Amino acid sequence: xxxxxxxxxxxxxxYLDHAATTPMRAEAVEAMRPYLTxxxxxxxxxxxxxxxxxxxVDEARExxxxxxxxxxxxxxxxxxGTESDNMAVRGSAESRAGRPVCTATEHHAVLHAVERLAGxxxxxxxxxxVDLEHLESVLADGPVSSVSxxxxxxxxxxxxxxxxxxxxxxxxxxxxxxxxxxVQAACWIDLRTIWPHVxxxxxxxxxxxxxxxxxxLAIRAGSNLAPLILGGGQERDRRxxxxxxxxxxxxxxxxxxxxxxxxxxxxxxxxxxxxxxxRLASIEGLRRTVPATSxxxxxxxxxxxxxxSEALLYLLDEEGVCASSASACASGAMEPSHVLAAMGVGSDxxxxxxxxxxxxxxxxxxxxxxxxxxxxxxxxxxxxTRRLGSxxx
Amino acid sequence: MKVLVAMSGGVDxxxxxxxxxxxxxxxxxxxxxxxxxxSDTGCCSVSDVDDARxxxxxxxxxxxxxxxxxxFHRDVVEPYVADHAxxxxxNPCIECNRHLKFDRLFDRAEILGFDAVxxxxxxxxxxxxxxxxxxxxxxxxxxxxxxxxxxxxxxxARTLFPVGHMTKSDVxxxxxxxxxxxxxxxxxxxxxxxxxxxxxxxxxxxxxxxRRRIExxxxxxxxxxxxxxxxxESVELVTLGQRRGVAGxxxxxxFVVDVDVPGRRVTVGPEESLLVDxxxxxxxxxxxxxxxxxxxxxxxxxxxxxxATIVSDDPNEVRVEWAKPERRISPGQSLVxxxxxxxxxxxxxxxxxxxxxxxxx
Numbered sequence: 001x002x003x004x005x006x007x008x009x010x011x012x013x014x015y016l017d018h019a020a021t022t023p024m025r026a027e028a029v030e031a032m033r034p035y036l037t038x039x040x041x042x043x044x045x046x047x048x049x050x051x052x053x054x055x056x057v058d059e060a061r062e063x064x065x066x067x068x069x070x071x072x073x074x075x076x077x078x079x080x081g082t083e084s085d086n087m088a089v090r091g092s093a094e095s096r097a098g099r100p101v102c103t104a105t106e107h108h109a110v111l112h113a114v115e116r117l118a119g120x121x122x123x124x125x126x127x128x129x130v131d132l133e134h135l136e137s138v139l140a141d142g143p144v145s146s147v148s149x150x151x152x153x154x155x156x157x158x159x160x161x162x163x164x165x166x167x168x169x170x171x172x173x174x175x176x177x178x179x180x181x182x183v184q185a186a187c188w189i190d191l192r193t194i195w196p197h198v199x200x201x202x203x204x205x206x207x208x209x210x211x212x213x214x215x216x217l218a219i220r221a222g223s224n225l226a227p228l229i230l231g232g233g234q235e236r237d238r239r240x241x242x243x244x245x246x247x248x249x250x251x252x253x254x255x256x257x258x259x260x261x262x263x264x265x266x267x268x269x270x271x272x273x274x275x276x277x278x279r280l281a282s283i284e285g286l287r288r289t290v291p292a293t294s295x296x297x298x299x300x301x302x303x304x305x306x307x308x309s310e311a312l313l314y315l316l317d318e319e320g321v322c323a324s325s326a327s328a329c330a331s332g333a334m335e336p337s338h339v340l341a342a343m344g345v346g347s348d349x350x351x352x353x354x355x356x357x358x359x360x361x362x363x364x365x366x367x368x369x370x371x372x373x374x375x376x377x378x379x380x381x382x383x384x385t386r387r388l389g390s391x392x393x
Numbered sequence: 394m395k396v397l398v399a400m401s402g403g404v405d406x407x408x409x410x411x412x413x414x415x416x417x418x419x420x421x422x423x424x425x426x427x428x429x430x431x432s433d434t435g436c437c438s439v440s441d442v443d444d445a446r447x448x449x450x451x452x453x454x455x456x457x458x459x460x461x462x463x464x465f466h467r468d469v470v471e472p473y474v475a476d477h478a479x480x481x482x483x484n485p486c487i488e489c490n491r492h493l494k495f496d497r498l499f500d501r502a503e504i505l506g507f508d509a510v511x512x513x514x515x516x517x518x519x520x521x522x523x524x525x526x527x528x529x530x531x532x533x534x535x536x537x538x539x540x541x542x543x544x545x546x547x548x549x550a551r552t553l554f555p556v557g558h559m560t561k562s563d564v565x566x567x568x569x570x571x572x573x574x575x576x577x578x579x580x581x582x583x584x585x586x587x588x589x590x591x592x593x594x595x596x597x598x599x600x601x602x603x604r605r606r607i608e609x610x611x612x613x614x615x616x617x618x619x620x621x622x623x624x625x626e627s628v629e630l631v632t633l634g635q636r637r638g639v640a641g642x643x644x645x646x647x648f649v650v651d652v653d654v655p656g657r658r659v660t661v662g663p664e665e666s667l668l669v670d671x672x673x674x675x676x677x678x679x680x681x682x683x684x685x686x687x688x689x690x691x692x693x694x695x696x697x698x699x700x701a702t703i704v705s706d707d708p709n710e711v712r713v714e715w716a717k718p719e720r721r722i723s724p725g726q727s728l729v730x731x732x733x734x735x736x737x738x739x740x741x742x743x744x745x746x747x748x749x750x751x752x753x754x
Contacts, residue, residue: 310459311504332442333426333460384504391547 012320014366014373018207018359019154019184019299020324025209025360028254032211035246043243044234053245060252067259068201068218069192076217076235077248081183081204083228084217085109087239088179088200089146091225093117096175098143103130103150104342105158107181110148111338120144127290128158128343130165139172146177151185151194151201155326155339155355156290157299159189166197177223183207187258187359188266188296199223203255205247209360210254214247261360269358270297272367276356277302279371283378287349289340298359303345304352307381310334312354315377321370325353395419396553397502398511399494400449400456402441405513407448407575408564409555413511414452416555421507422449422456427465427493428586448573461497468492470586474606477629480654481725484743485584486694491543499548509551516541517557518549519737524681525549526737532560539691542729542741543678600630612657614639617650617666628652631659633723634667648720668718674711674728674742683708684739689731692722698735711742 015023035056043053058072065072078084089100090113100119102110105128114121120138123131130149139147147169149160162180169178179200182191186208195201200223205214219225219238231240273292277300280286285305295301304312309325313334316323326337340350356370396413400406400422413420424445442458449456469488476483494512502510515530516538527544530536544552556564568576584599592601603609604627612628615621625631625639635649639661648667651660677683685705689698690713700716713728722728722744730739 311501314457314505332446332458333462334458335460380506381504384506388500388503 014321014370016356016358016362016367016370017322017324018362019157019355019357021206021212022187022209022359023361024206024211024250025254025257027257028210028250031253032246032250035249039245043245044232053243056245056249057243060248063252063256064216065218067191067255069195070201070218071221073236074218074221076219076238077243078215078217078239079213079241079244080215081107081181081202081207082109082215084202084204084215085148085179085181086113087217087225087228088177088202089113089119089148090117091228092146092177092179092200092223094226095224096145096177098145098173098176100146100148101135101138101144101176102148103160105153105155105339106148106150107154107183110150110179110181114148122149124342126344127294128153128156128339129294130160132164132168135165135168136172139169139176144169144173144176146179146200147173148179148181150181150183151189152182152296153339154184155299155337156301156343157184157295157297157357158290159185159294159296162194162197177225184296184298186255187262188298190259190262200225205251205254208254208258210251211247214244214251216251258360265360266297269362272358272362272364273297273300275364276300276367276371279368280374283375289343289345289353298357300356300358302354303340303349304354304378305349306385307352307378309351309353311381312352312374312377315380316370316373319373319377321373323370324355324357326350326355394508395506396421396509396511397498397505397507398422399498399513400424400445401513401581402444402448402575402578403513403581404568404573404575404578405515405556405561405564406445407513407573408559408567408571409511409513409553410448410454411452411567411571411573412555413553414454420452420454422446422452422454423498424456424458425493425498426458426460426462427489428470429462429466430586444575444578448575451571451573459498459501461493464497465489465493473584474603476725477603478607478654480629480652482632482723483725484727485586487540487543487727490540495541495544495548495552499551502551509553511553511555512541513556514541514554515557515559515561516554518552518554521681521737527680528557528737529731529735530554531558532563535561537694538731538738539694539727539729542680542727542738544680545678546681549680600627603627603629610654610657612653612659614659614661616647617660617662622661625659628654628657628659634720650721664720667720669715669721670718671712671714672722672728672744674713675709675745677705677709677711677740677742679708679740680738684730687733688713688739689733689735691729691731692726698731703730713742 039052041049041053043057061075062072065075093100100114100117102114103122103124105124122138123134149165152159166178169176178198180198181202183204199220201218203216206212227238229240234240287303289301325334337350396418398410410422424442446456469485473483473485499510514537515535517528519526519528527538529538587599587602589597591597609627609629612625613621614623631652633649633652647661650662650666685703687702690701691698699719702714703711705711724744726744727741729741
């Protein structure tokens with residue numbers, strides 16, 4: 001367990017919510033500093049000072065392109081994963097005929113953009129895999145502007161078969177942009193293996209140790225995408241707005257480190273996740289939502305019968321374990337998961353969903369401690385529920 | 394004590410939380426997300442959650458949001474709609490207290506290890522011998538004992554109403570003194586899930602809300618002899634005892650004396666036709682066990698209490714015999730029984746539609 005100082009109060013925290021955001025890497029923090037202080041120039045300027053900032057952005061762009069396996073001219077910097085997803089869906093719809101299509105388990109950044117354009121939604125199977133037959137039939141139902149399939153699901157960690165999706169789209173809807181939200185993939189999957197299958201790929205810096213507020217959209221050369229944000233014409237007219245130089249430099253630093261350490265991290269965190277499930281095995285009514293082989297190691301998703309996650313999360317929080325269930329709405333209330341619903345998980349089971357997500361700072365001993373806390377908390381909920389039940393009868 | 398305080402984002406529950414902190418309790422605030430649909434001033438709109446959270450931050454306490462939208466829909470909204478379809482006049486605020494605040498939230502609090510649940514209701518809990526009573530709030534104009542009448546001994550033992558001994562202006566002064574952002578926030582009004590946004594037909598409020606969920610039917614308005622006087626657009630929206638909006642001017646004041654939803658017929662008549670000598674209540678709750686004898690009965694949130702005698706040999710059903718003929722209460726409304734000195738709640742019941750013969754003319 002690490003000691004963390006929150007608002008001046010030292011608290012013991014086990015942070016298992018890395019899919020929500022992961023701590024910045026120290027190197028990424030350091031990389032920002034010069035561009036927040038002495039090199040403050042606007043990189044679009046025409047003086048030598050501006051050229052120094054420009055060089056930093058260009059070097060970052062080159063570094064990021066190398067980790068994706070694309071050309072540096074194909075990188076567009078945005079304000080985050082949500083903007084990148086919106087640009088892919090809405091920008092492609094604006095510049096070509098047809099409606100956007102996505103899977104039912106996409107992040108809301110894609111799903112709501114597709115729904116707003118009255119797009120098509122493709123079903124998924126019981127383990128979250130894209131229903132390829134349904135994809136074919138949706139593509140047969142009129143012209144399509146884009147097909148979005150997230151590389152890794154943010155709730156369950158399920159990995160999509162993008163090669164198979166891509167083959168179908170190329171055959172059935174050759175004019176459509178194939179987009180992938182790779183926000184949750186960056187830490188666990190070599191992006192160079194994803195890029196050949198897609199036309200656009202979205203990343204969010206704060207999910208891999210970079211700062212919040214920086215995103216990337218890789219756009220394959222020749223894909224025609226209308227800009228969402230108009231203005232000074234930065235990013236070759238694809239995304240206007242003064243560059244967030246410090247954020248961009250920091251993003252490149254974090255992504256390079258992530259890319260470098262990925263193979264080792266996958267092995268290390270996989271072992272931690274399996275150890276967690278072993279420790280939780282004695283909890284009655286616990287169901288692992290997806291098999292290890294079809295999900296990234298960074299996410300452990302489970303459902304516990306008869307234990308409401310809202311209550312469980314409170315008890316975990318009380319003992320310093322930070323976890324999550326589904327997404328929270330604007331009020332902060334937990335919303336029923338559209339991902340689990342699409343996978344056909346019953347609402348009773350889905351009400352007891354729990355997502356523990358791991359990252360570069362996660363240790364085996366933290367996860368072992370968390371497993372103890374989870375076991376204890378589940379028992380507390382069940383004991384109280386029994387007590388309430390018997391006092392009613 | 395470890396206390397979970399329900400914070401709606403209004404001034405009363407803000408001050409309730411503040412007082413609990415001042416009293417040295419370990420306090421956690423919670424806002425219930427109840428209504429998933431649109432809302433203008435509703436108790437669970439995002440801006441109200443923001444207000445509650447900001448107050449909790451100012452007080453230095455944790456703030457949670459529980460999503461009880463499914464329960465609210467099942468226990469409050471669906472019955473509200475179904476009642477209208479059968480000519481019953483529901484009381485959703487009471488059902489929300491019964492099922493959400495003092496049941497679902499209580500259970501959750503128990504599971505999470507809290508000793509008590511607090512709300513900002515204007516009512517007091519006091520010991521009366523060996524039992525606990527809900528007493529009227531100190532501010533007669535704001536008394537809410539009527540809407541929390543269903544609390545039984547086991548609930549009362551774990552409930553706190555920290556502002557019940559204060560007047561509304563005391564509450565506002567206290568909030569202002571603490572610099573709470575809710576100090577001058579207007580009181581909430583009406584049913585939280587009914588909005589003023591227009592539907593396709595240009596309707597607002599209850600009719601717009603209901604028309605999206607059930608079919609509303611026009612009905613004829615007749616007098617007691619059966620003579621047609623006019624019509625109403627939606628029989629489901631007419632309430633027994635209503636005066637406004639039904640045809641039939643004439644010299645005398647006319648009241649709705651019968652609502653026949655399946656027959657699509659509203660009967661109007663003089664006040665005398667509404668007078669009855671008793672009401673029958675079901676779904677009875679008792680604060681400290683069944684009671685028979687002389688009581689005061691409150692029939693609406695701020696109605697004047699009426700003298701009556703409770704005759705009951707069935708713990709679930711009561712016969713309320715009025716001391717003098719009284720206007721009938723629309724079925725679905727709550728009857729809340731107070732002790733003869735009008736100080737504390739004895740219990741409550743829901744009126745049922747029954748063919749009650751009018752009091753002797």
